[in-house]
Amino acid sequence: MHFLVIPKRHIETLNHLTEDDRELAGHILFTAQRLAREQGCEEGFRVVMNCNELGGQTVYHIHMHVLGLRQLDWPPG
Secondary structure: OEEEEOOOOOOOOHHHOOHHHHHHHHHHHHHHHHHHHHOOOOOOEEEEOOOOHHHOOOOOOOOEEEEEOOOOOOOOO
C-alpha cells in the first residue's frame, strides 16, 4: 500500500515551513496515522517526506508518502 497525504495550502518544501504552519504540520501527520490505520496498517507503516533535490523531492508541494501492508526493510529500496 502506498498513498500520499497532501495539504491544500501550498508549501514548497519542508524548509519553507514556519511556526505559522505548526498546526498544519501536525494535522497532516495525524491524518497519515489515521488513514494508515483505516487501511489496516496497525502492525506498522512508514512515513516519508523528501526535501529538495538532494533529498529526492521532485514535486515542490509538501506531501507525505505512507507505505505499509508489507515488510519494510532498511535501507529502503
